[in-house]
Amino acid sequence: MRRLLRSNAIPTFIPFATLALLFQISSFSKAEDPSFFSCYDSANYTSGSQFETNLHQIFSYLYQNTPLTRFNTTVSGEDPDRVYGLVQCRGDATQDDCRICVNNSATEIVRRCPLRKEAVIRYWGCALRYAGKDFFGQIGNSGLTVYAFPLDNMTTNAALFNERVAVLMDNLSPAAARSPSKLATGQNTSLNNFKFVYGMLQCTRDLSDNTCYSCLQNIIGDIPSCCNWRSGGNVYTDSCFLRYETYPFSNLLSVRSNTKKHE
CATH class of the missing domain: 3.30.430.20 (Gnk2 domain, C-X8-C-X2-C motif)
Structure with missing residues (x-):
């Protein structure tokens, strides 16, 4: 909810x-x-x-x-x-x-x-x-999802930008779920001189691969409604989060590279 x-x-x-x-x-x-x-x-x-x-x-x-x-x-x-x-x-x-x-x-x-x-x-x-109970391996159920994004930083080609964000997140989510750290970072290739998009996803490491993937897919599905047209976005829940930007916001991300990194 x-x-x-x-x-x-x-x-x-x-x-x-x-x-x-x-x-x-x-x-x-x-x-x-x-x-x-x-x-x-x-x-x-x-x-x-x-x-x-x-x-x-x-x-x-x-x-x-x-x-x-x-x-x-x-x-x-x-x-x-x-x-x-x-x-x-x-x-x-x-x-x-x-x-x-x-x-x-x-x-x-x-x-x-x-x-x-x-x-x-x-x-x-x-x-x-x-x-006061064992919650390890379970997605938190507080019912709260928090979104954050730049209010005044809109993209000029929303359809293309949303497509690049979706492709990046869909590529990173299975990589994060399989990673021992439950983390994946990466960036997509540019298209028609369009800006690069940089992304990071992570689950808490007590989650199984399948549970982590499910958590990430749920919050990826929120991007169109929370962050549409925005050049950056963040979605936080109890057990996983994602972030994307048009600049490399982490030292795990390199400028103008198409490689994905997993810790």
């Missing part, structure tokens, strides 16, 4: 200007707002409870152990206070970028979803999710 607004006041459509800091390749400012978060309308835990202790333990573990591999899952405690946690940093994030993003995510997810037993938060640099 696609919604314009949730009770946490995160809009489904976000103007590009409000996300300017998010789109810096190696910038993870402590002041930046998340591009996406959801508290899942979950039950509350009690302050000072064993659940809260276990939650902080998974935050500590993920902060210490994620930057080297850019992905980690962990479990802390025993039922009924067991907590499952997952963090994934973007494929081109440095260890320092990842560490900062994980720390910010742990701080902000507690602030934005106080005492909630399940929550997810996503920045451009990383995503963090926890729950």
Whole structure:
């Protein structure tokens, strides 16, 4: 389900200007707002409870152990206070970028979803999710999809541009699903001196190939309705995201190359 607004006041459509800091390749400012978060309308835990202790333990573990591999899952405690946690940093994030993003995510997810037993938060640099139940391998079902695009940057040949975006995303999605990192980046060839289009897609690495592919196909299907005619676009969900631009926005992308890269 696609919604314009949730009770946490995160809009489904976000103007590009409000996300300017998010789109810096190696910038993870402590002041930046998340591009996406959801508290899942979950039950509350009690302050000072064993659940809260276990939650902080998974935050500590993920902060210490994620930057080297850019992905980690962990479990802390025993039922009924067991907590499952997952963090994934973007494929081109440095260890320092990842560490900062994980720390910010742990701080902000507690602030934005106080005492909630399940929550997810996503920045451009990383995503963090926890729950009092095993969610590993499952697509998050918060029901919220967030779109971001440049409001005043329209393409002059929308039909051709949309075609190039669709071809690129359709080519990258199976590559991302098969990749161990669940990440693919690439760019299409130019056509009649048309601009190149650069793209990135990624799922959280706990998903199977088929589940990742399904997640990506769902958000690719949203591009015409959310970002039509726009020269750039982003679609974020709990478990996967995509981005496309007319410039190489990541150091995994090379200028004027038709190769696809997989981490």
